[in-house]
Amino acid sequence: MGAVADYFANIRDAVRTTLTGLKITSRHLWTQPPITVEYPDVDVEATLPARYRGFLVNEVEICTGCLACAKACPIDIIYIEVERDEATKERMLRRYDIDLGKCMYCGLCLEPCPTGSIHFTPRFEASTTNLGDLYHQFVERGPLPIYKNPKAPGGAADSEE
Amino acid sequence: MAEVKTELMTLNMGPVHPSTHGVLRFQLETDGEIIHQCVPDVGYLHRSIEKIAEGLEYFQFMPFTDRVDYVAAINANHGWAVTCERMAGHAVPERGELLRVISAELVRLASHLVAVGSNASDMGAVTPFLHALREREKVNDLIEELCGARLTHNYVRIGGVSHDAPKGWTDKVLRFCDGFLPAVDEFDRLITFNRIFRARLAKVAVISAADAMAYGLCGPNLRASGVDFDCRRDDPYGLYPELSFKVPVGQGRLGTRGDCWDRFWCRVQEMRECVGLVRQAVERLPRSGPEFWNEKKVFKAPAGEYYVRTESARGELGYYVVADGGKQPHRVKIRTGSFAAMSITEPLARGLMIADLVAIIGSLDIVAPEIDR
Numbered sequence: 001m002g003a004v005a006d007y008f009a010n011i012r013d014a015v016r017t018t019l020t021g022l023k024i025t026s027r028h029l030w031t032q033p034p035i036t037v038e039y040p041d042v043d044v045e046a047t048l049p050a051r052y053r054g055f056l057v058n059e060v061e062i063c064t065g066c067l068a069c070a071k072a073c074p075i076d077i078i079y080i081e082v083e084r085d086e087a088t089k090e091r092m093l094r095r096y097d098i099d100l101g102k103c104m105y106c107g108l109c110l111e112p113c114p115t116g117s118i119h120f121t122p123r124f125e126a127s128t129t130n131l132g133d134l135y136h137q138f139v140e141r142g143p144l145p146i147y148k149n150p151k152a153p154g155g156a157a158d159s160e161e
Numbered sequence: 162m163a164e165v166k167t168e169l170m171t172l173n174m175g176p177v178h179p180s181t182h183g184v185l186r187f188q189l190e191t192d193g194e195i196i197h198q199c200v201p202d203v204g205y206l207h208r209s210i211e212k213i214a215e216g217l218e219y220f221q222f223m224p225f226t227d228r229v230d231y232v233a234a235i236n237a238n239h240g241w242a243v244t245c246e247r248m249a250g251h252a253v254p255e256r257g258e259l260l261r262v263i264s265a266e267l268v269r270l271a272s273h274l275v276a277v278g279s280n281a282s283d284m285g286a287v288t289p290f291l292h293a294l295r296e297r298e299k300v301n302d303l304i305e306e307l308c309g310a311r312l313t314h315n316y317v318r319i320g321g322v323s324h325d326a327p328k329g330w331t332d333k334v335l336r337f338c339d340g341f342l343p344a345v346d347e348f349d350r351l352i353t354f355n356r357i358f359r360a361r362l363a364k365v366a367v368i369s370a371a372d373a374m375a376y377g378l379c380g381p382n383l384r385a386s387g388v389d390f391d392c393r394r395d396d397p398y399g400l401y402p403e404l405s406f407k408v409p410v411g412q413g414r415l416g417t418r419g420d421c422w423d424r425f426w427c428r429v430q431e432m433r434e435c436v437g438l439v440r441q442a443v444e445r446l447p448r449s450g451p452e453f454w455n456e457k458k459v460f461k462a463p464a465g466e467y468y469v470r471t472e473s474a475r476g477e478l479g480y481y482v483v484a485d486g487g488k489q490p491h492r493v494k495i496r497t498g499s500f501a502a503m504s505i506t507e508p509l510a511r512g513l514m515i516a517d518l519v520a521i522i523g524s525l526d527i528v529a530p531e532i533d534r
Contacts, residue, residue: 017357
């Protein structure tokens with residue numbers, strides 16, 4: 001092929017392939033329903049799957065204070081204090097804090113938990129102007145008696161004696 | 162003709178330039194549009210992950226491998242799990258292995274979608290990027306249902322996986338596979354064979370097979386240069402030897418083998434292969450059975466030095482571990498594909514235009530945290 005024929009063949013090829021692309025784009029414009037979600041207006045939390053890793057919470061009522069979650073955490077953001085009540089000789093959960101500002105939401109703390117007290121919630125809106133708001137304290141009104149699960153390894157079995 | 166006196170100019174490209182994927186910075190010595198020297202400046206993100214590993218137990222390092230390669234996190238997880246299992250000689254139940262294959266291939270596909278999409282977007286075509294992200298969103302939804310996270314999955318565990326597949330999940334995966342191949346065909350018509358796009362990529366920054374080997378390139382970058390090597394097939398791990406798949410190799414369809422377009426095309430072809438692998442794995446998945454190596458004890462690796470490599474989306478992802486017999490690794494070194502790809506940009510970019518450097522970065526599929534680690 002000569003140089004001139006090549007030149008025009010190139011132009012024809014460029015126009016043809018570009019028009020093919022434009023055809024696909026315009027078809028999508030008219031036939032595709034929107035795939036985006038209008039976030040603040042739509043309740044996204046309700047559509048999230050059950051395993052979604054949002055905020056980390058601990059149900060202190062069923063926590064055995066066994067420290068397994070704190071030991072599994074790679075960045076040590078779970079702070080637990082367990083004390084023995086002088087009067088009743090019962091082990092009490094005095095402090096259970098999670099610093100969500102540091103949390104990397106890996107979920108390693110859930111796996112060794114004997115009672116499933118620590119778990120994720122679908123709540124994900126964590127933006128705040130104050131970093132301290134992300135420091136969550138779960139023991140609010142004085143020390144709680146820890147949950148006694150006879151089958152659980154660790155904490156509960158120790159307090160039976 | 163009188164000689165025109167020119168002066169070299171220093172131009173900083175990145176780290177916030179949209180075409181320097183993630184956070185990369187290039188110090189360019191340019192003469193007008195021509196690059197005389199290109200010095201990559203790295204280290205802006207997620208550093209010293211290898212050092213963090215020395216202070217953690219083996220299983221605790223798993224979420225950090227997500228950060229090594231955040232576009233294909235499960236591939237990096239898989240590599241670390243395979244490394245730990247080889248060290249201690251653990252076997253994984255078949256269901257666990259198959260779930261690993263499904264998730265890893267889905268994520269590899271999603272990673273290639275970002276690679277080809279952002280390559281097109283760097284070349285000035287925004288629509289294909291949106292199409293690629295739309296498909297990636299479907300993968301992300303599937304993975305989110307499987308393990309609860311969209312980016313840092315932390316799904317694979319030493320000895321298995323963290324969660325079994327939820328009910329009806331495999332059907333959704335198959336439905337996605339059915340819809341994905343037509344989407345790739347459409348993507349091809351949209352951009353891959355577009356004349357202008359081809360002109361931007363073809364015969365630009367050609368890497369010969371010998372050069373690719375010398376610089377230690379791996380993955381699709383190496384295969385595009387004509388070297389037929391894939392860790393999944395040639396250094397097998399997991400269940401890959403029992404699954405059948407083709408390894409796409411650069412054919413030089415547009416004249417030169419190993420140019421930017423070949424690297425792009427290799428990734429598009431690999432996405433199709435991923436779908437086949439996912440299908441095979443889903444078909445083999447037993448109805449029930451353990452997905453986890455179920456022996457509750459502390460993981461300890463015997464003392465020694467180990468190097469285990471797996472095929473990540475960006476090529477060979479190798480973990481070199483010095484173990485001292487305890488619960489923690491003594492030293493970890495991670496070998497990643499992007500690091501090698503980064504080292505070759507310097508000789509490749511010499512004498513090319515600045516716009517071609519964008520094509521190089523896009524086609525090599527560089528992910529910044531893989532370089533910094």
